[in-house]
Amino acid sequence: MKKSIIAVAGAAAVALTLAACGTPTDEPTSGESGSASEGTSETSEPAENADFKACMVSDQGGYDDQSFNQSGKEGMDMAADELGIETTEIESTSDADYGPNIDSLITDGCSYIIGVGFLLEPAISSAAEANPDIMFGLIDAAPAEEMDNVKPLLFNTAEAAFLAGYVAAGTSESGTVGTFGGLPIPSVQIFMDGFADGVEKYNEDMGASVRLLGWDKEAQTGSFTGDFENQANGTTTAQGFLDQGADVVMPVAGPVGLGAATAVQGGGGTLVWVDSDGFNSTDFGDIIVTSVMKEIGQAVFDSVSEAAAGDFSAEPYVGTLENGGVGIAPYHDFDATVPQELKDMVEDYTAQIVAGDLVIESVNAP
Structure with missing residues (x-):
């Protein structure tokens, strides 16, 4: 498994990211440390997943929001650990980052790209239309019209x-x-x-x-x-x-x-x-x-698992109380x-x- 997290702040940073992705000698090998904005780790990778790469773009809240972006990343971490696949997550710092961040992941060879949040719908839909051979996921939103290569991950x-x-x-x-x-x-x-x-x-x-x-x-x-x-x-x-x-x-x-x-x-x-x-x-x-x-993390993990196994479907996932996709937490200190x-x-x-x-x-x- 190879894993990376990239924090991107603006077009200049995106350009640097693209340049780095295009230079194989810049990628850390096992035991090496990445740059300040990118970390990687290596484990043995199953042959059946060797060519599959799952990627994610956050909304402007970032992966430390202690909320839904963080939950999405936890699902990617689970996929990397349990499926042995390569994953990359890019953080957005403004709405203007969404399109460039998705483009950089496409250039980087991602097989399945998930956008976290309603605000990424236009950028994901546009990228999916331009890249019909790439699979996309979209948390908390769906394209205006159903697309064969976009899976909505929704929650009631x-x-x-x-x-x-x-x-x-x-x-x-x-x-x-x-x-x-x-x-x-x-x-x-x-x-x-x-x-x-x-x-x-x-x-x-x-x-x-x-x-x-x-x-x-x-x-x-x-x-x-x-x-x-x-x-x-x-x-x-x-x-x-x-x-x-x-x-x-x-x-x-x-x-x-x-x-x-x-x-x-x-x-x-x-x-x-x-x-x-x-x-x-x-x-x-x-x-x-x-x-x-x-339960965003579980929904992300399940959709990545299906895509990695060749079972990708554009049918929306809808989390409910019945299927455990939503719920309320214990009362903890107020019990x-x-x-x-x-x-x-x-x-x-x-x-x-x-x-x-x-x-x-x-x-x-x-």
Whole structure:
């Protein structure tokens, strides 16, 4: 297995990357160290996978976002370790990097290229149309029209977010909770839709009147920071919720959510994390009551495995509660304080959703 990670910041860096890829003598051999932006390692490579190379392009959040980019990379790491294939991951630092980064991976001989996030859809679709012999994957989005060489990896997170909204409403002491997104895109808004429904269902069941800040599901309008990088924006937005009485906040904004966590921790509230189990992936486990998880890493691993075995299919993968593609995390430090009745209700609604008896609707669902 040969593995590399490349951090690219702008066109000049892309050009340097392309130059390096074209110079075999520059590639580290077993036991050598790569440059500051590229690391490699070698193990024996199975003959059947010798010509297969899986690659990934992050969105602007980068692979250290403690959220969905990181989860995607973990899937690639698993593929490299368990399948013995060569992998490369490139980080994007702005929207302008997506196209050049994908082009560099094509030049580098990648067999299967996965774009992480809704924002990469135009660049992936364009590259797939121009390179019909290369396989592509796309997390959290699908091409406008079905393409034979693009596999969408999608997640119905409204189902899991419904459960998290129910928990948030049931654990709020102030009777006010909040949610906000990074950008107003379907893969963000679907979380907010489910969360809103969970709060509403709790109110219906308990005769309560928990108030939701930051999202109007019917109007599809709410609070957005405008990016996935500036943690200060997350701090400001979350603080605004706290000032209005919220004591549970769900940021759907990648690294921006870390800024929200800082505000919530300082304000004595609790947090619902998204994409990964924030208790494990962030330093804010002590305030995270639960997380809305997307099993992106497993979906990436499975799609890479299929492609490497010659079984690539453009049929979309949709993660649900039923197939384990989405879910909520354990309560961890809050296990003793979350009421048993609330836990039982969450388990009951999980079973109803899996059985198809309860459908969580969202205009943003895949």
